[in-house]
Amino acid sequence: MRPLYHVACASRYYNIGMGYTTLFCDLDDTLYPASTGLWQAIKERMNVYMHERLGIPWEEIPHLREAYFTQYGTTLRGLKAHHGVDEQDFLAFVHDLPLERYLKPDPQLRQVLQSLPLRKWVLTNSDVNHARRVLRFLELEECFEGIIDILQLAPYCKPQPEAFTIAMRLAGEDHPERCVLIDDLPRTVEAARRFGWFAILYGVEGPHPAASATLNDWGKLPMLLNQHNGRDAC
Numbered sequence: 697m698r699p700l701y702h703v704a705c706a707s708r709y710y711n712i713g714m715g716y717t718t719l720f721c722d723l724d725d726t727l728y729p730a731s732t733g734l735w736q737a738i739k740e741r742m743n744v745y746m747h748e749r750l751g752i753p754w755e756e757i758p759h760l761r762e763a764y765f766t767q768y769g770t771t772l773r774g775l776k777a778h779h780g781v782d783e784q785d786f787l788a789f790v791h792d793l794p795l796e797r798y799l800k801p802d803p804q805l806r807q808v809l810q811s812l813p814l815r816k817w818v819l820t821n822s823d824v825n826h827a828r829r830v831l832r833f834l835e836l837e838e839c840f841e842g843i844i845d846i847l848q849l850a851p852y853c854k855p856q857p858e859a860f861t862i863a864m865r866l867a868g869e870d871h872p873e874r875c876v877l878i879d880d881l882p883r884t885v886e887a888a889r890r891f892g893w894f895a896i897l898y899g900v901e902g903p904h905p906a907a908s909a910t911l912n913d914w915g916k917l918p919m920l921l922n923q924h925n926g927r928d929a930c
């Protein structure tokens with residue numbers, strides 16, 4: 697079992713708040729690992745939607761998804777622009793999955809999040825209904841001040857800087873340098889770093905050119921933030 701940093705180093709954790717005040721956490725493939733297969737299942741539901749609802753041939757879907765993701769930030773935004781897709785219908789369809797097959801409570805992550813004296817927000821290009829369900833299955837609901845989702849970020853989404861501006865406004869945070877982001881997508885992390893946030897790439901070991909830092913074990917987050925603040929690691 698991993699050490700419970702919040703117990704061993706509780707007095708030092710207060711120091712984290714001296715520099716950072718707001719922590720934004722991505723949802724999919726960040727608050728739960730990619731190995732659960734949930735995000736992959738969501739992407740497969742997107743493919744089914746594009747084929748069954750929009751009549752797009754299977755062989756064209758991977759290329760279109762990649763093109764929309766690159767140009768618009770999400771598949772949904774591309775489908776809205778080119779196919780007039782109703783976002784509520786799309787989001788309900790792609791997230792219609794039995795989460796109990798993929799997720800289970802994560803008490804260690806809950807302890808880590810609760811040990812950090814930061815205001816914590818979920819910041820996701822998904823929608824609030826999916827985010828609430830995921831947090832419920834992970835038993836992390838009470839760890840966050842709230843959820844900032846794709847509908848609140850509209851017409852923008854991560855990694856657009858306007859999305860970071862909206863997130864700060866909704867979180868009541870005026871200072872980019874006091875914000876931390878944890879996300880599994882390098883392009884989002886790089887954009888956040890350029891925006892002035894301390895941007896952590898999740899799921900990667902060692903330095904990464906896009907990121908302020910990397911993290912592949914949530915248990916090490918308090919130590920990482922302490923180190924960045926120039927304090928001794930726990």
Ligand SMILES: [Mg+2]
Nearest residue numbers: 722724725880
């Ligand atoms: Mg993600």
